[in-house]
Amino acid sequence: MQERLNVAVQKKGRLFDGSLELLKAGGISINNGKDQLKASSHNFPLDVLYLRNSDIPQYVVDGVADLGVVGENLLVENDADVEVIEKLGFSKCRLSIALPKEAPYNDISDLKGKKIATSYPVTLQKFLRERNIEAEIHVISGSVEIAPNIGLSDAICDLVSSGSTLFKNGLVEKEVILKSQAVLVKNKHLSKDKEALIEQVAFRIRTTLKARKSKYILLNAPKDKVQEISDLLPVLKAPTVLPLALEGWCSIHSVIEEDKFWEVIDQLKAAGAEGILIVPIEKIVV
Incomplete structure (x- = not known):
């Protein structure tokens, strides 16, 4: 079986x-x-x-x-x-310490002697201990951000993503303890059989994640600019270069990480690239 x-x-x-x-x-x-x-x-x-x-x-x-x-x-x-x-x-977020916006705060030493409400006492305690900060940790689960408003604590340590919940409760993020995803x-x-199955699952996930971060780029360029433009493109191996019907021009196809595209777009245009298209990729198998 x-x-x-x-x-x-x-x-x-x-x-x-x-x-x-x-x-x-x-x-x-x-x-x-x-x-x-x-x-x-x-x-x-x-x-x-x-x-x-x-x-x-x-x-x-x-x-x-x-x-x-x-x-x-x-x-x-x-x-x-x-x-x-x-x-x-x-699900990217960060575990942070936040205080009421009216509370004075210069650096982490201002947490000494304070009461901090959190659902993450182990992580918070380690963070404070490494910085020689003595503070009282009040462990609660759920609705941590309300604690300072009802006098339960001076500060909180909780997960933050957009920061909107902190803002709505009059809190300001002061220290980031760790980043999470x-x-x-x-x-x-x-067992070896399960390890083999896991490798299959991991492979499928990696191809999907790689595709999500990457885009297929197509552009037209003068033949004498092909090498210069190719050098600007961070690719898996090398771009594909195809001749166009228009004499002296080529079409360059490649894969590029989306965030890196915005770093080089102006350079691509300055080097003579025209008709630049960016297309989503469903999977990348490398």
Whole structure:
């Protein structure tokens, strides 16, 4: 009987959609039903377990789940003994210390003797200890940002993405403790058969992530500018150069990371590039 992988994902919240979209993009179809705690793929030996986000690291450590999609912040907080396979690029946030906007603050020494409310006491305590800051940590779960407004704390330590929640509650971000994003993790003690399946899943995810960061670029250029323009393009290997019907001109095709395109667009135009097209890529296999 063929082995099947158990993959733990958040049952609801910001990690849920990103996890299932990534599996789907990798060609793994999940038979999802409403309020299911477990769902199976019909075209890959894989089952999805829908769990509370905070429980996922321990489920992977215990071997209940072979793989898990979880925020890096939880791995740090739980000191989870798992292996990170891939950073997934979504659900990016940061764990930060914030204070009421009217509170005086010059540097981290102003936290001495303060009461800080948080759902991440282990990470916060380590951060403060490394900086020789003595502060009182008040552990609460949920609605941390309201703590200073009701006199429960002087400051908070919580996850921040856009910062809008802090703004609405009159708080200002002062210290970033760590940056986090969704990561794919695995149990460290798996059979060879499961390791082989995981490598297949990881390969599919990597091709999808590579494509998301890259674009296909097509442009026209004078033949005598081909080398100069090619040198400007960060590519996988080398660009494809095709002759145009117009004498003395070529079409250059390549793959470029989207953020790097904006760094070189002016240089490409100055070198003689015309008719520049940027096209999305579905998959990249390297």
